[in-house]
Amino acid sequence: MPDWKKAVRERLAAAQLDPLSESDVVEELAQHLEDRYQELRANDILDAEGERRVLAELENHDLLANGARLARRRMTLRPSVGIPPRRRGYMAGFLHDLKIAFRNVRSKPAFSVMVIAILALGVAGNAAIFSIFNGLFLRPLPFAESERLIDLDETAPRWNLKNVGITATDFYEWRKSNSTFDSMAFFRGSSYNLSDRGTAVRVNGAQVTREMLDVLGLQPMIGRNFTVEEDKPGGAKVALLSYGLWERTFRGDPKVVGSVLKLDEEGYTMIGVLPREAVFPDRAELWTPLAADPNNGNSYYVNGVGRLKAGVSIEQARADLLRIHKAMIPDGRKVNEITSPVLMPLRDRYLGDFKTASHVLLAAVGMVLLIASVNIAALMMVRGAARSREIAIRTAMGASRGRVVAQLLTENAVLAAIGGAVGIAVGAAGLQVMVSQMPDTIPQWVSFSLDGRFAIFCVAITGAAALLFGLAPALQAVNVDIRGALQDAAARTTSSRGRRLTMNALMVCEIGLTLMLSISAGLLVEAFRKVLQVDPGFRPENVITFRLNIPDTTFEKSEQKIAYYDNLLTRLRALPGVTEAGATSAPPLGGQWGGIFEAEGGRGFNAQGENPEVLRIAATPGYVEAMGMTLLEGRTFEQRDGKPDSPQVVMVNETFVKTFWGQGSPVGKRIRQPGGKDWYEVIGLLRDEKHYGLDQEMKPSVFHPYAKTIATVDRNDARSLKGMCVVLRGSSDPKIVVGAVREIVQQVDPDVPMYQVEMMTEQMDRSLWARRAYSWLFGVFAVIAISLAAAGVYGMVSYAVSQRTQEIGIRLALGARPGQVLGQVLLGGMALVSVGVGGGLAGALLATRLLRTLLFGVSAYDPLIYAVVVVGLLVVGLLANFVPARRAATVDPVRALHFE
C-alpha cells in the first residue's frame, strides 16, 4: 500500500506548519487519500493506476500547502483571530498584521537575517557618522544664543599667516569704537603649576578680559567677576576657579572664595567659582585677568570672541571692525596696512578643519545606505515574485487587496524596525569607539551623546528604508494576476517585462554607486599611504617626551634656568637606557613661537613687513640628536654656543633656505630680525621636521641655543620659553625609564612638576587621527558596498535564471549547447554590470572632485586607482554572474520540462 502520509508530508513541506498541526493535517489528508484509494480499488482500478489517480488529485500542492498554512496558522491564534475582518478596528487589524508579520519573519530566518543585517549595516554607519556630524556642526554650542558668538582674530596674508593673533593696541581700539557687538572679550591660554600642600600639579588656565562672562552670557556661580582695576596692567593677582577644579581640588567648598592659592609660586586670591557651563576657552580650569597693556602694539598674542548685537550680521560686524582697524593707520599704526581683522562663527574657527572630512563621510554612509536599500528592494522583489502565488491564494480566499498590501507593508516595517534597532545599537557602540579615539584637538564643549535630533534622524532613515523596499512588492501584489498566478505554469515562465526592467535598473544603480564609493575609498587610502611615507625629518621610535615648567619666581635669573636644565640633562643622560637627552621649546607637533626674520643676501631683505612668519625653536645641546633629526650640513649646538660671550648662532631648516636664499649652503651666512642690530650666524642646516603634522606644510624655521636665547629675549618671547619639553632617546623602549626620570626630576627640584609624558610615536599616531579615521572608514564602507553589490547581483541573476528554467530547458532540448546558454546568461548579466560601471565612472569623476582637499597630492583622477577599481568590480560582477550562469547551463531539460 502506498505511504500516503509521506506523500502528504512532502507536499506540505513548503507550508512550514508547526509540528502539532502538521501531524493533524497529515493524518486527516492521508485518511482521505486512503478512502479514495480503496474506493478506486473497489471499482477494479489496479493498484498502480489507483495510486497515480489519487496522487493526481493531490497535485496543486502549492495551493494545498498555502491553504493549509494560512488556515492552520490562524487556528493557533485563536481566539483573537478568526473574527471576520470587518468587525475589527484598524488597530486590531494592525495587531493581527503584526503577529503574522513576526511569524513570517521567523519562518524565513535566512532571508530575514539577511535583510536585517543589510539594513543594520546601513543604519549603524549613518547613526555613528551622523552623531559625529551633529555634535560638530548641528548641535548648538552650550551658550545662550550661541549663534551670535563670533571668533575674532587678525590675518596677514603677506606674512603667510591666516591667523596672526591680536595685539593689545588693536583690541582696545576695537572694543572701544565698535558699534556692532554687545561685548567683546580677549584671552590667551596659559598653564600654571598649582601648589597644593607640598605637591605641585599642572593646570591649564586662561588669561581673559573681564568681559568674558558677559560674552558667554554667564554669571559666577559663587563670588564675583574681575573688576576693571584687576584687569589692568599691575592689577591685583586674582583668579576664578572652574567648576571642575573647584570640585576636584576643593571638594566643592564655598569658603574657598577669599583664600590664596599658589600659582607658579605666586599667591593668587580666589574671587569666585565659574558655573559648570563655562567651558570656553577650551580646557581652562582657571581664569586670571589678562591685564593687557594697551600700548603693546607689537605682540600678536591674544584671541578674541565677541557677542554680536541682536540683528547684526557678521558682514556688518566685519565692515565695522575693518573700518576701525584701518582708521588707526594714520595715527601711527602702519602695520595695520598688513593686518586686517578676521571674523567667523565661533564653531567654524575650532571645527572648520573637520568640515570637509565629515561632509564627505556623511555622503559615503548615505551611499552605503542607498546601496543597502537598493539591495533590499531587489531582495524583496525576488521574494515578492516567489510569493505572488501565496498572495493570489489569499486574495482568492477573500482577503481584500488592501489587506494584502497592509500585511506586506507591516512585514517590511517589522524588518525595518528590527534592522533599525540593531543598527542604532551597533551605531551607538561604534560612536563610542570613535569618540574614545578622538584627539584632544576637538574642544571639550563638543559632545557626541545621542539626542532628539539623532533619534529623529534614525527613525527617518529606517522609515524611509521600510517604505522604499516595501513599495516594490506591495505594488506587485496589487497587480497580481490571480488566475495566472494560480496556474502554476504562468508563474514559471519569464518574469514580466516591468519587473525585469526594475530589477535591471536596481542592479545598474547598485554597481554604479559601489564604483563611486570604491574609487573614493581608493583615492583616500592612497593619500593616507602617501602621508605615512612622508619623511618626518626625525626618528620618533624610542623617543619619549615630557614637559617641565620652571616658575619665574624661584628661577628668577636666566643663569638659574640654564643651570637647572644643564643639571637635569646631565643626570638624565647618565641614566642607563637613555642614549641622548635634550630640551626644546617646541618639539614636533607641539608648540609654536613665531618671529619675523630677514636673511643677508636673501629675498625680501630690508623689505619692511614683507617676510613670512618663521617658526622659532629654542633647543639645548643634545636635542637634535635625541629627536633623531637629520643634520644636512654644518654642526649642531654645543655647550660653548650658550656662553654669554659667544657669538649668536642658529640652525635653519631646508624650507628656510628655500624661502630666503633659494638654494645653496646656508652655513656661514647671517640672518637677523628686521632692522635688528644683532646678527645670527647659521652654523647648521637641518632637514625639515614635520612640525605641524605629516600632511601639513612646513614653515621656515630657525633654531636658537636655549641658553643664549633665555638670557637675551624680551618679556613676551620669554613666555614661549617658559614651558620646555625634555626629549629622551632610549636604547630600547624608553617607557621603562619613566620611573627613574620622575625621581630625578623630583630630586632636582620638588616644586617643578613633570607632566604630559608621551611617546613620540603615539603623538604621531594621534596627529594622523582624523585622516586615519576617514580613510579607514571609507575603506570599510567600500568593502561593505562591494559585498552588498556582489550579493545583490548574484541574487538578481539567480532569480532571473530560476524564472527562465523552463525556457532554458526547452532551448537545451532543442539542441542549444550548454556553453551557449552559459555565454548568453553571462553576457546579459555583464552587460548590466558594464552599464553600472560606466555610470559609476561618470559619477566618480564628478564626486571625487569634492575630495580634492583631502587627497594630499593624489590626483582625483588617478588612472591607476580608477583602473584597479573598475577591473576589480568587473571581476566581482563576473563571479557573481558566473555561478547562476553555470547553474543555467547545467539545467536538465527533462526535469525542467517535467516540472509541472
Next chain:
Amino acid sequence: MARIAVDRELKKGSAELLVLSLVERRARHGYEIGKLIEARSGGALSFQVASLYPLLYRLENRGWIEGQWVEKAGQRRRRYYRLTKEGRKALGAQRQRWRQFVEAIHQITGMEHA
C-alpha cells in the same frame, strides 16, 4: 472590478454554503463531505483535496464548524466536522442570501422566457 467581486463572492459563498449544509444535521468527515457534494450534484460539482481541506480549515477557523477526532470500532480515527452555534447562524444568513440571489436570477431569466 464589481463583476469580479460578485463572481468571487459567489464562488466562495456557494462552496461554504454547501459544506455548512452538509454538516447541519450530523457531523461528517472530509472524505464524506467531498463524496456527498459530488454525488448529490450528480458529478457536476467536485472538490479536490487541495481545495476542500483549506476550506474546511477556514470555516473551522472562523468558528462556524468544529472538527473532532472520532475513533470507531475497527476503523482508524477520522476527523468529524459539526456545525457550531455560530455556524448555524451563518448558514441561515447564507441560505437567505442565496435564496434572494437565485430568486433575482430567476426573475430575470424567467422574464426572458415569459
